Amino acid sequence: MILTVLHKTRYDFETPVAGIIQSQRLTPARCDGQRVIDWQVEVPGAVMGQVFRDGAGDYIQTVSLRKPATHIEVTVSGTVETTDTSGVLRGHRERVPPRAYMRATPRTKPNRAIAELVAEALDAHAAAPALERAHMLAAAVAQALPYRPGATHAHTTAAEAMNEGAGVCQDHTHVLIACAHLADLPARYVAGYLNATDDGSPHEASHAWAELFIDGLGWVGFDASNKCCPNEHYIRLGSGLDAQDAAPIRGLVLGGATEALDVTVVIEAQQQ
Template identity: 80%
Template sequence: MILKVFHKTRYDFASPVAGIIQSLRLTPAKCDSQKVINWSVDVPDAVMGEAFRDGAGDYIQTISLRKRVEHIEITVSGTIETIDTAGVLRGHRERVPPRAYLRNTVRTEPNRAIVDLVQDTLRDAASASALEHAHLLAAAVSEALPYRPGATHAHTTAAEAMNAGAGVCQDHTQVLISCAHLADFPARYVSGYLNATEDGSAHEASHAWAEIYIEGLGWVGFDASNKCCPNDQYIRLGSGLDAQNAAPLRGLVLGGGAEVLDVTVVIEAQQQ
């Protein structure tokens, strides 16, 4: 499938800031499920640092504006050819060992509700394979947390989402990571784009899902929000321990106060 991406992020500051430094994870990962046809990241007036691939295989670029600014606008556009690999991450070169993704962060630390969910889900599945266990956990998270925009916020932890009883893709992903760790599976947060949900409705937003490491198979993606494994509707940007660690944009603003964020993401499928 050929997917065309347009992603614009704009920050407007209540008062001018002295400068901005940001780390961007906005270029698609190199792997068998996707091939970049063309891609650009544009930040007017910014000094673009040298790009590199980190130990997790993600493409990172730093930018800075070393002057007083009232706003910053980051525009991503490009075309990707995607291939359905049944959720299995292949051809992705990385140096970080899978077991490094067994540790929790504040955002993925389990509470009693998550512990109970894992125990209840796997209690009668002792004879099932590791892959089947991962699928069971993903399904359990989907059932435990109905998709409900506005039920949580950008800083909600997995434990808080479970207490709320609902959430969005960020919450599903962090809860699933927490569940996977309890079952001794390395797991990580993946940020990217989704062209459409399984029912074909538009999904004009950035998206997130989990990858769980299965011995003998490797990293496998699980989208608990849409009850599926990533297919050719997905574009993978990068990964991390949680939503904050895997964020496509992370940075530091020098001075200033309140800010207003506006994000537009449009994904379109094109004829091959």
Template identity: 50%
Template sequence: MKLRISHETTYGYDQPIRNLVQSLRLTPSIFEGQKTHDWRIEIPGGIRGPGFRDGAGDWVEGWTLRGPAEEVSVRISGHVETRDTAGVLRGHREMIHPLAYLRSTHATAPDKALREAAMSLETTGDHLELAHGLSALIAAAIAFRPGVTETHTTAAEAFALGQGVCQDHAHALITVARLRELPARYVSGYLHSTADGQAHEAAHAWAEIHVGNLGWVGFDAANRCCPDERYVRLGSGLDASDAAPIRGVAMGTGAERLAIRVQVEEMEQ
């Protein structure tokens, strides 16, 4: 599948900022399931700094902008060729050992309810079967409902609420997988459409679980599937904060506003 992606994040400030420093993880991953063409990252008025590939295999680049500025836009455009690998992350070069992803964070810290849920599954000992079972468990426990959780909602809070968005599904799945001694991580990216073909107009997130000889396998509990050709992978981390596509610091005293626009369209074959 050939996908055209346009993504713009705009920050507005009620008082002009003096300077801005950002670290961007907005370049699609390199692996057998996707190939990137004509990818552009632009910050009008900004200065592109050095870039590097981190231990997780993600491309990270720095940007700075000198103020005063009342608005800053981060613009991404390009197209990606994708193919279905049944969720398996083949050909992705990284140096971090999978066992590092057993470490819990504030967002993925388990409580009693998550511990009981994780241990409730009985399996034959097959790790892939267990991973699929855990993903189905979270999909059933958390209904997809935008607007009921926030950026800082934890896995335990979303699980108790029984509602949330893709970030909450990913955090909860990561938590129960780690409780069963399966390394798991958070993945940020894009989704062309949901399983029923409806347009998906926002950036997306899912989990990857390390499964024996298969390596990393993606699981999207929010859509009850493994990533296929509709998905574009950007980067990963221990949780949503660690895998954030944009991280940075603005120097100023005013309040910040955020607007995001994402379009993922299929190109003519």
């Protein structure tokens, strides 16, 4: 499938700021299942550092603007050819040992409700292979947290989302990571794009899902929000321990002012 992406992030400041600096993770990962045909990240007026690849295999770039500004706009556009790998991440060069993804952050720290969810899902299937247990956990999370935009916010933790009983892709991912850790499966947060499909299932174009490490298979993606594994409708950007760690843009406004943020993401499949 050929997917085109147009992703604009615009920051408007009430009063001019002294500058801005960002660490961007906005280039698709190099792995089987996705091939970049063309890709640009543009930030008018900014100094762009060279793109480098970190130990997790993500493409990282430093972008800075060191002069007074009233707004800044990041435009990501490109075309990617995708194929379905049933969620399995292959051909991805990375150096981080999977066991390093066993640690929790404040956002993925399990609470009792999450522990009970894991026990309910897995207790009867202790002998099941890891891949099967991973599927069971993803299904359990999907069931426990119906998709409901607005139920949570950008800083909601896995535990808080469980208490709320609903959430969006970020919450599903955090809770699934917490569940996986309890089941002794390394897990991480993946940020990317999702092509909106017409089958009525919930979706977010700027999307997130979890990857769980399955011995013998490697990293496998699980999208609890859409009750599936990532397929040719997905574009993988990068990963981290949680939403903050994996954020496509981590930035800081110098001489901070109130900002208005406007994000639009359009993903389209080209007609074959």
